Amino acid sequence: MRALYTAATGMAAQELRVQVISNNIANMQTTGFKRQRAEFQDLMYENLRRVGSNTSAQGNKLPIGLDIGAGVKTVGTPRIMTQGNLLPTDGQLDVAIRGDGFFRILLPDNRTAYTRAGSFQMDDQGRLVTPEGYLVDPAITFPQNASNITINQQGEVSALLPGQTNSTVLGQIQLARFVNPAGLEAIGDNLYLETASSGAPQAGNPGDQTTGLGTLLQNQLEQANVNAVTEMSDLITAQRAYAMNAKVVTAADDMLQQTANMMR
DSSP states (O other): OHHHHHHHHHHHHHHHHHHHHHHHHHTTTSTTOOOBOOEEEEOOEEEEEOTTOBOSTTOOBOSSOEEEEOOEEEEEOOBOOOOOOEEEOSOTTBEEEESSOEEEEEOTTSOEEEESOOBOEEOTTSBEEOTTOOEESSOOBOOTTOEEEEEOTTOEEEEEOTTOSSOEEEEEOOEEEOSOGGGOEEEETTEEEOOTTTOOOEEEOTTOTTTTOOEEEETEEEOOOOOHHHHHHHHHHHHHHHHHHHHHHHHHHHHHHHHHHHTO
């Protein structure tokens, strides 16, 4: 019976939706995380009576058709790139982006990755790095015993060096934005890679109006844009949809059982 397979596609779709929701909930406290949602499309139809086809030699046409659907399929899990809440911190190297843009990160294989997580650290050479030790691009190095590190809204990094009374500019944090940020490829560690769907990165300094890049806020971190109430509501909806599809499987099985009993 076709209903068995149709309902099975619905169960598989809702199972995947629950997996997406569970990942969102698991990353509620992940800095800079962007939630995903599952999107679905209906499968192909079997046209038993095609709408608009002739019903007589005089040119009468069917005003409606007779189509039987084959179920549902998952077409994507797009990432929602809305701004997360900004949380004040005590880390002088913690930086949040207010607005559009990504930090540029240099990977060990010389590829450039992108992130919204600005929980930066200083390595043994005084370089600005991610918690995994990946270099921020362009590189910024802090001299030994540098103090009073400041990062302004335009990404200019300054510090007070030993024996000096005025701060010295040490470097410039740059951002990059994409025409389609949802097309970036997530590779874990809060990092994304450019793809053909995301478009080429448009780099510039924070606050640059010509590129539409956001500004930076020191001593703050962007939280995940996951809303617990929304995720729980979606989870309940997915559970109920799964249960209804399972009920269809049971009903179809009962109908087949009754048909089999009639054959005895």
